[in-house]
Amino acid sequence: MVLAERNTRHRASTEAVLGFAWDAEAFRADDVIAALGVTRSTTLAALDTLIEVGLIRELPSAGAEEGYRMGRPARRFELNDGAGVVVGLDAGNRRFRAIVADLSGRALAEEHLDVRGFHDAAEVPYPDRDPEERRVAAFAVIDAALSRAGVARGAVVGVGVAVxxxxxxxxxxxxxxxxxxQYMNADLQAALAVEFPGVRVENDAALAAVAERGLGEAQGCDDFVAMLVGRRLGSGVYLDGRLIRGARGGVGELEGLAYVADVGGTWGMGDLAEKWARERLESGLIPTGHPWGSPMPSAEELLAQASLSDPVTRPLLEELGLRLGRICSVVARFYDPARIVVCGAVAGALGEVIAIARAEVRRSAELPPPEIVTSRLGGDVVSLGAVLAARERARGLVSPLLSDRQARGPEDDSARSS
Structure with a gap:
């Protein structure tokens, strides 16, 4: 019993030390002791275990250049980010994007694969659709990214998937x-878990929120909404520092906007811009020589070329700004966030739209209005969130996983990787 308790305590302390090292740069044992409040012997025992399984590496001693004049220099350590890889997969409607990253989150390779999605934004399916297509595509794009990174399936210790x-x-x-x-997800959790450990499937806007909290405009913010505004609207919600999903994952779906006057649904800013411009082009309301002339630019180009100073594009920006303001007001009343982060590939072109939205939210707010900011992560926001989700999932699994792989030996591991 005493030995079992001791082993349990050692496992717990090893996991805690790994958690400290996971996002730290080079560190000493004293840094761990100060952060976790554990003893030196416990810290060093945990570090030795992590070194043995290959998750921590010891650095050359700092020596005199860091102030050690007498005695033995303090040992220095860092996460061995090459001990495995994680995969982030953005499984979109019509395109899959896979990123392979090391354990520190640094991207090593990425691949894209176009897939058959639903016909259009009205969610009209292909009559012969088969969810197996998406499962096969997921493995294909992950394998292509792994091949580009020069690693095998057996090196993967976590997978994050956005749908x-x-x-x-x-x-x-x-x-x-x-x-x-059900077609977009296609039971990807179970399918990928057959080959990979640590699979985590999430809503795409939820993983945009994960990216904003880890890398973007919501760092240090416990109460925020990340709102994807491209083809369709969706939001990821953090309250009290936790990602909120709901009983069936419906938190943030924004389906209730169908009942909001002058909004009526979850069409995104990019989709609305394209429809608005197309209607005016077909009606002959776009002057010859205007940047919006035929052939019509993409949604990102349309919005980047629009300006309140242009009488042709001003009505669109005003319409989108008021619409986004109403949407943000509804979101603010439901969730009471400190911040709303507008995300996605078109977000960077929405400067004047967001300014109008801020004014609309301030005008209609009863509680202090949330700050509305533009994401800096662009069209990568969901993929980056998938990588962060994979890292988070891997952290709790990687130490016993590598220990098990060491015990099985290289031949057994290579067989699984093939």
């Missing part, structure tokens, strides 16, 4: 009347 569907805490999506959600 355009509500996802509960177990990685499942509810049934959708037209089959969209």
């Amino acid at each position: 355009p569907a509500p996802v509960d805490a177990e990685g499942f999506s509810p049934m959708h009347p037209r089959g969209f959600w």
